[in-house]
Amino acid sequence: MSQTFSVLLLSASTRPNRIGPAVADWFRRATRDTAADLHIDLDPVDLGDLALPMLDEPAEPSEGDYQHPHTLAWSARVAAADAIVVVTPEYNGGMPAALKNALDYLYDEWAFKPVLFVGYGNTSAGTRSVQMARQVTTALRMVPTGADLFLRLADSRFGDTVAPGAAFDRRAATALAELHRIGTAVRPLTLARRPAPSAPVASPFGRELWLHPAGPRDAAELLVLQRCCWVDEAIANATLELGALRESLDDVTAWLAEWSTWCLRRNGRLIGAVRARRVGDSWLIGRLMVAPDQRGRGLGRALLRHAEAAAPASGIGTLTLSTGRDSTDNLRLYRSSGYRESGPDGPLAVRLVKRVAVPVGADPSGPAR
Structure with missing residues (x-):
């Protein structure tokens, strides 16, 4: 008997005709067997569909005093995840504003969760975007795995399909397994930051x-x-x-x-x-x-x-x-x-x-x- 390990698969671009969902779909295909073996559930989130407005909460995210339904829904989605995979393009040498905004909405929900980046682009294959995102996720106390993947679209995109090849498929499967291993090890830390799913017990704590x-x-x-x-x-x-x-x-x-x-x-x-x-x-x-x-x-x-x-x-x-x-x-x-x-x-x-x-x-x- 096994319990599911939940991974939020976050596609960071919000542009019309964005390629991010196709990259995320490749990651799911490439890691399907590994996900089945390790009982990993990949929960895809497209920031373009999520449509978070620019941060509009009156209180600091660290207080967790959310007022808007879109924030409460986003909080619950992230809190339920054991780990995060971020699929991100590179815009002008950095990460998309929508990704920074989605990260800034929350605080404790991100803490101590391992994060794997899948960067994509042309010349740099998203490396500068990932470099910037690592700084932000580290400030949020997330745990970058270091097993990040970088796809050059010229070598990986075939029409609307992304398929970088068997070697990249193997690397994606290995990266997901490593994400699972780290997530399992730090789970007590992430549990401490999640909203209690059951009634609290009265105590001095x-x-x-x-x-x-x-x-x-x-x-x-x-x-x-x-x-x-x-x-x-x-x-x-x-x-x-x-x-x-x-x-x-x-x-x-x-x-x-x-x-x-x-x-x-x-x-x-x-x-x-x-x-x-x-x-x-x-x-x-x-x-x-x-x-x-x-x-x-x-x-x-x-x-x-x-x-x-x-x-x-x-x-x-x-x-x-x-x-x-x-x-x-x-x-x-x-x-x-x-x-x-x-x-x-x-x-x-x-x-x-x-x-x-x-x-x-x-x-x-x-x-x-």
């Missing part, structure tokens, strides 16, 4: 702390955090025979497909998680974890409440979880949250249940279960 649904690309971080947290469980219960300590990356990836899981991040770093799923009329909550250096701040309780609130809107009568029978800190949290022991859950654990007075989704005027 304010905007620095947010929650998002987990996916396969979170599996490696979840595995590390899980092993770190369950060392304490092993010590408290005097055993290493704990499933969470023995799971592999494939195991974590597999259960991510079967459970609703949420990751808690602070400035991009994974510091907590919880998972839940329905089993009959019970909402089963598990793998509640908080990094050791982040404990004692109410994060575990906040994660538990979030998992409880995510229960289906119909037919849930109990909330159920389990923990080690000698995990005193966990037991204290669960008891104070309304859970009560209902018996053993294997030789080393205890099951706890919290009954819902009115089952989720039931008519509150009817009898309680």
Whole structure:
């Protein structure tokens, strides 16, 4: 199971009869196999069609206080991308004004995202345009890959089609693979700058702390955090025979497909998680974890409440979880949250249940279960 890596494929020219979209189309054709192998989704954006007006926001872009619908839409599009490919011509020794304008509209949305340039033109093949654009993207804290491509139109254009040849096709595929590699490595930094896709968790960290649904690309971080947290469980219960300590990356990836899981991040770093799923009329909550250096701040309780609130809107009568029978800190949290022991859950654990007075989704005027 894989999660898509999103690349914004930005065509920078806005002139009528522009060749930029044809260059972008060549890049898509040349990298099709690589994109499929790496589960990369190329999201094409033609600035000519986007038609952003000259920057018209009253506030500084770094404040993120956008007023206009076109800015909000552009912000969401860029924020959703993991990396950027800029296809740009060269005008009078520099980059198009439309590209500078599109970059200037936003700030945090660009931060730490890798960027690959595809320059095109005649004599210089777009090199001076790319040189100027690198300065601007670096000021926006983007990460140029250095694997840029430069196409001389005299050698590459055949009517309305751009086809620079097999060697350039291979270079484009290699450049996209490198963009993916860098984007995967810096993903925690870019996540820290994205708007939270889920409700924030109340905490002393304010905007620095947010929650998002987990996916396969979170599996490696979840595995590390899980092993770190369950060392304490092993010590408290005097055993290493704990499933969470023995799971592999494939195991974590597999259960991510079967459970609703949420990751808690602070400035991009994974510091907590919880998972839940329905089993009959019970909402089963598990793998509640908080990094050791982040404990004692109410994060575990906040994660538990979030998992409880995510229960289906119909037919849930109990909330159920389990923990080690000698995990005193966990037991204290669960008891104070309304859970009560209902018996053993294997030789080393205890099951706890919290009954819902009115089952989720039931008519509150009817009898309680």
